Amino acid sequence: MRIIFMGNPEFAVPCLKCLAQSDHHVTAVMTNPPKKMGRDNKERRSQIDAAACELNIPVIHAGLLNSIDLIDQLTELNPDLFAIVAYRVLPKELLLIPSMGSVNLHGSLLPAYRGAAPIQRAIMNGDKVTGLTTFLLKPSVDTGDILYQEKVTIHPDDTYGTLSERMSQIGSSLLLKTINNLMEKSITPVKQDNSIATQAPKIQxxxxxxxxxxxxxxxxxxxxxxxxxxxxxxxxxxxxxxxxxxxxxxxxxxxxxxxxxxxxxxxxxxxxxxxxxxxxxxxxxxxxxxxxxxxxxxxxxxxxxxxxx
Missing domain, CATH: 3.10.25.10 (Formyl transferase, C-terminal domain)
Incomplete structure (x- = not known):
């Protein structure tokens, strides 16, 4: 399967590496452009950008997600699937490109904790259990049909860092399982119950x-x-x-x-x-x-x- 992977932070790196080592073909990685940060105002790449370069996978630095040039570039790659982990909300124009749709890995048991900070907010709320969800992407945030879920225990001494690292490893296997079974057409998507949805907005x-x-x-x-x-x-x-x-x-x-x-x-x-x-x-x-x-x-x-x- 021809896959375009999209992501930014360290949380997404194990997923990219797992897919790169699989039988699937990661044709390109899309991530945010490098930006100047810190006291030295030095240009810094995302963790996914660095990982893709190490894996010799072409990198697309996406600015405006609805630009005609980006849509044309992605269309020419003829992807079967977009695999998204900790990235931005994709516009409808991009979601129409892959022939088999787009799969997202999210750091919660959806519909709980929709949004940018699900792992942090689960710990801050004192939860004992969280989890991971793979789902089919829609233009609205974290609302697509669920494919697979896996529960993860939150240990009493877990921090955002330790839990995120553990979940990223578990998530890489879950994402690969999802993509394999999508290709075999052996998954029945399940609609989310919006009446019990909770939010996990970015930390202010x-x-x-x-x-x-x-x-x-x-x-x-x-x-x-x-x-x-x-x-x-x-x-x-x-x-x-x-x-x-x-x-x-x-x-x-x-x-x-x-x-x-x-x-x-x-x-x-x-x-x-x-x-x-x-x-x-x-x-x-x-x-x-x-x-x-x-x-x-x-x-x-x-x-x-x-x-x-």
């Missing part, structure tokens, strides 16, 4: 800020769900601090939320709206990420100081 900047009036369970889940990016934030004396790793302390304290209850050689214990939060790893504004012990060696922070100020 305001959501990264820790509200210390919230309980310790919710704050811990936020820290886990935003690690390694975009990372939960708080402030101390007007300076931003990113918190990468924290754990719940099931004890009730009577201090103002955000107050440093205890400073030890092992870390900081913070009062929340209910329970305590022990910080293990963080990053000061303008500094590198560090373990709490390294942070405390040069910090004047003391018990009674207030985070979120």
């Amino acid at each position: 900047s305001a959501e990264r800020i820790i509200n210390w009036n919230d309980n310790a369970v919710n704050i811990t889940n936020k820290v886990r769900g935003l690690n390694p990016k975009p990372v939960a934030h708080t402030t101390l004396n007007g300076k931003w601090i990113k918190i990468f790793h924290a754990s719940l302390v099931n004890e009730n304290y009577q201090l103002t939320p955000g107050t440093i209850i205890e400073r030890t050689k092992m870390g900081l214990l913070i009062q929340t709206g209910e329970g305590g939060l022990f910080i293990h790893s963080l990053q000061k504004e303008g500094k590198k990420r560090m373990d709490i012990q390294e942070f405390l060696q040069g910090a004047s922070i003391k018990e009674g100081d207030q985070l979120g100020t």
Whole structure:
């Protein structure tokens, strides 16, 4: 089967590699154009772009998805299928090109968590189980008929990074299974129940800020769900601090939320709206990420100081 693969982030790389090693022919990879990022304003490619180059697969840098030039370019490749993982919403004009349609791999058990941040939001909401779905693509976001699903357990110590990596490996096998069985016409698509659909929009900047009036369970889940990016934030004396790793302390304290209850050689214990939060790893504004012990060696922070100020 002739496949055009579309994706951007690291999550999509195992799928591309799996298809490249299969009996199918990945004729091209479509991804976002390189863009200048960081303090050095250096041009950076997507992870999928780099992976495709390593695999010697031609890369299409797509700007406007409804441009006539792009439509003509994809049509000339005569694909049987588009395989999409963590990419943009395709316009109808592109969906008409492949003879067998387009398959998407999504990081949730649809119709739950439709949108750009399903893995992060599952962790942030304290879910114990999530999953992966392959489905036929429609112009509207994550609404197409379901082909296959596979459940994935969320471990108590999972972060967005660890869970995403594990799901990307499971998803690569699920996507290949889907494509093989589509070719054999042995799948019966199932319509989604829109009445039970939930949304997982992109994480907004305001959501990264820790509200210390919230309980310790919710704050811990936020820290886990935003690690390694975009990372939960708080402030101390007007300076931003990113918190990468924290754990719940099931004890009730009577201090103002955000107050440093205890400073030890092992870390900081913070009062929340209910329970305590022990910080293990963080990053000061303008500094590198560090373990709490390294942070405390040069910090004047003391018990009674207030985070979120």
